[in-house]
Amino acid sequence: MLSINNLTKLYKGSEKGIKNLTLDLVKGDICAFIGMNGAGKTTSIKSIVGIHGFDQGDIELDGVSIKKNPQEFKQMVGYSPDTPVLYGNMTGYSYLELIGSIYQIDNATINEQLNTLLKKLNFGSAIHELISTYSHGMKQRLVLISILMHNPKLIILDEPFVGLDPNATYFLQEEMKKRAAEGSIVLYSTHVLEVAEKLCNKVVMIHNGEVVVNDTMINLLSESSLSEKFRSITAHE
């Protein structure tokens, strides 16, 4: 279970950031994280995955606190950023080797996962080429392989469909459903609301650093579409 309690993170000398975010997600949840540009989505995500420190609150995954035990917490998380800046001078293969050793998974397990993922994401021999030669979509696919190969309990994706081709998009949607069915929690930020409506069972909307909607998708859709709800919240902007 992912439990976020009163998470507050404000940037120095500014009022921007995230205020009192509280969120509980259980195994099997796919949660859409929605908000305008600059609403605080990426700040929240970066706090959850341990990139940023935060001012108040705590985040726990299966009882493990990121504050008290960041290493154990991160071991259970897979994160894909909105812009995947990778080590350009490494090959995709050596990058996966590095990630594999950091997560300390035995080679047999990784190789089994790796071969399946490489085939599904249509990587081919490009895996042995330098990352600097990859397109945005290829980097995105490489990050997806790296985060999925260690079977994380919590998958966090920051605008994951940007730059992916239709095949990779389909793969990712199916993989999100499959991983959630197997017991993982998936939290992802997106602006593509139509896809979120079909894919997610929970939704969190954030506006000016504060949570304005935290509900199940079924409840929300019974009132209005996601798009209508989003427009009504942000209408005065």
Add this chain to the structure above:
Amino acid sequence: MSKLIQLQKYSLANDFQFYRLGSSTNQDDRKHAVLTLAGYCAAVVMAIGYIVYIAFDLYIREESMLFFPILSSILFWALGFWTILSGLKKLIFSSDTELIFSLPMPLWQAKLFNVIKLLILYLLIAAIAVFAGILLHMFILPDFWFVLLSSLLLVVILPLLVIATTFIISLAVKVLLNFLRIHSNVIEALLTFFLFLSPLLYNTYNSASLNYKDIFSNSSPLYLFGIISNSTSEVGFFNLVCLLGITLALVLITGYVFTKRYAFLVASYSTSSKRKTRDSSTLSSNSLFKNLFSKELKLYLSSITYVSNTVLTPALLLIGSLAYLFNISPLLYDYTLELSIITLSSKYIFILFTTVCILLTTTTSSSLSFEGQSIWILLTSPLSLMDLAKAKIALNVLLFVPGLACAILVYTQNFSSSLLDSLLFISFTITSLLLVSIVGFFVNLKFPNYNWSSEMEVIKQGKSTIITAILSTCLLSITGILIILDFSFTFHLLLLVNVSIITFLIYKLRESSLIMD
């Protein structure tokens, strides 16, 4: 042309952080901009102070005629050295290159945009230095108007000459190494430095004394780097015409390559994608240290700027120690340095040389910042800070291993008085290397900068690099004083200090974590 000037104005103002100073509402941003500008101002004041010192020194020795040759020489070598350290890649493309090429301006202006920016900067530096010199010599020099006119010419010639010379040498080395299929940034950096500095090294080697006046005046561009004799001490019309001719020729070559062979330049300085293709897709290695270290090594070797700025002292230690080891000059073992009340024997000169080389630079002071925007990988990984520190420190240690091994061999064979003395030297040098590496890493952890657009911002101008340099200078001064005073317990004390600080920092590192504010 007005578009180019306008764009250059914005670009320079951005580089010097004027916008942060003027319009940012964030206090941290403004503080950073103020500190950066204060740093630049301090550098200008120090440079002018040095010019005043040279003028005064030459005046009391009645050698004022050598002032402009020496000043032009120092400017040429210092700016040239800086240009090579900054990396030629920076002249060809930068983070705003795509934007500049998309703007409605002539193509040649877009291609030469970064060169022109550097030229403006160097013109400014040369003008400040030369006119400060003129003011100091207004009432001393005969033919003042000739000096003034030739100085004006010098302000224009020097920056052009520096940029064209360094560009041609760097490109020639690159092309040669590509032809020989050698793809090593370390070899490229060392060879470029060696070729560029060869007139200065040659004149130093041939100098009767190690006096800066002899060395710099002989290597002055005004005497065509020693080709024209400086015996008359006067800079005549002929010298200036020759220099102007050479500069024009080099500028034409540089301009031609930039405007007509720009695609070749971009291809030469882009990352190579040639790699051996492996057949299997099975991961073979599961060693964390090995993979992290391999990543560090690849990251380090990927940047000629990073390599150039950190490989000089390890290389100097190796070359110096080899010179001692093969006894290339009897002077090495007989030379003594007379200070006011103390005479330094060759043994202590060697210890100081080794210590200076080890403590002067470290790769670790910018190794975290150098991760740049890919830092998210380490931040989100279940890694302990010590795992990361070990890999980054190992890289700095690796660079010094060949030089240090030779230095230890030299000391134990030629300078050591006992087994204990040898062991103390070995322990002292190794702990000093570990100490400076850990200090660099620790400082970078406290003052990281992951949002940079040019490698120089973190490698040379980063807060952590500057703080580490100040700390290592303090460490070096204390070590130097203790070695010069030659107490019987000097090595014991230094060793104790090194081990204590290392232990303390390891303890602090174990408590710390890698996180962004």
